[in-house]
Amino acid sequence: MPNTLPALTKEEHLLLKLKERELAALLEITQAVNGEPNDENLYKIFQFTLLGQLGVRQLAVYVEEEGHQWRCATAFGPKMPEFQAHQLPERIQRFPPEHPASVADLELGKPWQVFETVMPAYEGDQLLGLVFIGELNQNYTSSDEARREAVTFIDSLSQILLGAVASRRLVRQQVQAAAVRKEIEIAQEVQAMLFPGKLPNNDAVVVHATYIPHTAVGGDFYDVVEIDKNRFLFCAADVSGKGVGASLLMSNFQAGLRTLLRQPVDLATVVQELNHLIFRNSGGDRFITAFFGIYNRATRHLQYVNAGHNDPLLLPDHGPVQLLKTGAIMLGVMDELPLLQVGELTVPPRTMLLTYTDGLTEVFNEAGDEYGEEGVLQALHEMRYVPLPKLHDSLLQRIEQFNAKGNYFADDITILSCRFK
Template structure:
């Protein structure tokens, strides 16, 4: 009787020391790897557990985090999935799992966190029974795993806060990309519509008054979405404005932009781009289309022309393999309609794309309207077509109407 009490007392002391050691490790904010090592050492050295395999569930898969006393081939052969429904300690037969006597499900708030497979518990040096051992193992494992889970949640929360801050900064940066004021007179009106797929996007449009005679209109779409796309487009906008102050030669501007994108994007980021400059005195529109959706130009408000001449997407080749300047002469008045592929790639419930034909039909139905009215009408057409389906990309429209 006295010997039994001594064994129980020794056991309680061992368990208490183990708990203190684990608690101290958690309080010292040790890494997940360090906590598993302490768990391993505590069970093997202090409590004399002979065989153990700890499986933790993560993203639908079971991963063995700690094992000892058996070969890795034995651990690999454990049919872990068969024990997912267990809620209490279960004794194992040799046909179910060799080398191990019990499987211990570790629960937290009715959720299965882990499965502990143990063997030879009854033969430990302390001589305690399997019931007391499995109960303590369950408690110790629960403490370790909940601590690790809390660390993960804390890291996720910090990451989410950091990402939210990045989004706020990127959104502020992106707001500076777009022109604050667009012309809106009887002679010349420019209107734009922009809707990012996420909080921030990779589309860009601009109007730049070069001098009293010339103005620039452009639209662009960077590959990718979110913060990286927005930051790349911010760099693109800054480079464009710097180049326009130095030259109005479109080939020079596009070649330099391509070089910068290829260099800063490491050949992994591409931008489709349409740029045009109109001269009032020459009544001429010069343009380059760099792999972008062809804008529609209504020449002298009569003939419709797709603006396709130019080069390939920017950032893919350096130098560009070819550049063909597009020009439209004797242009007294015009209507220019530009858009990014988020518009034509919008889908309905049957996953049918809106497409360029519907865009042209929508334009024709309201072709005598003002640019901002045209943009609103186009968006109504596409929203009716989508039937509530989400957009798959950023949507940007740039419309301009000029008459001398």
């Protein structure tokens, strides 16, 4: 006797049809998630799937982004207001439902009454978004079981969609973070190559330098370049801004400086050409303060230009401290430097010169007092004859003790000192 299957009831037949639609909807969303569309296209696919397969008439999806800001990612339906222009009510932001809930029970008011149900999407304890749905296909409203089936399935579909969007966002953030780390790594390598590997230490002069970056890639720079057997140039500089852009501009600055020094040009020409180079490369958006000095060991003659930099301190063995102010404005502000002057002096024996960037002086105590140039001068008077490495270490210890934030400094610190024998 042949086996016969009992005929499906009308309700069972309806539920089977709904399952087929749900399977088709799940397949569409899964294929979209596994594909390569951007987030906005994912929301559109979600929208069309709910409309085409499940007959959802009204929909609005709100997602929480960085900074706890909510935005409407997609919305559609007849007689719907422009939900992209409507902020998510503060009440539901502060007290979101844990499970699908009736919008009417939440008392959100206009224009939210066009929706029947709100579905939260969570990943662990983190709320990813809220999906508002309105009228369902009449097949889903034929019975309480069908309605529960619809709400449960759309809730699951929403979890898949918003979980996928959150995962893709996390992947993008990780890729971006890796790219930033690589940029910083390259910039650090570039910056390390900018600093000279060896500083003069002979019977005429001793030079010592200390560099403390504020961030992974700083904006300070120093260099010492032998011009010929008697002359060398020393330079300390500070570029506006920090990070990779500042490091690349400093690299360009040093390359230009060293190229110019291979030619028989005077200091004024070097500074003018560097100013033109920086202005051309940064378009006036960045500038560099710098101090340039050229010292002749044979004649003890020093030429210098202070381009908007902190005034270096010249301490002779006898007599008052001299501030080296002569020069020009900062480099890169305009195409031509106005009123450029070159300072000149003869350096007495046993004189010390200290050049630094503003990170050394712009340190504040609990009362808001600045360490300033006066603090540096006091330290120099007390330690003018100690070895330069020890002098630098002592200066750093003093500003750390003075600083209300301890060893956290608000800017890079560069110290370049010369002791002329």
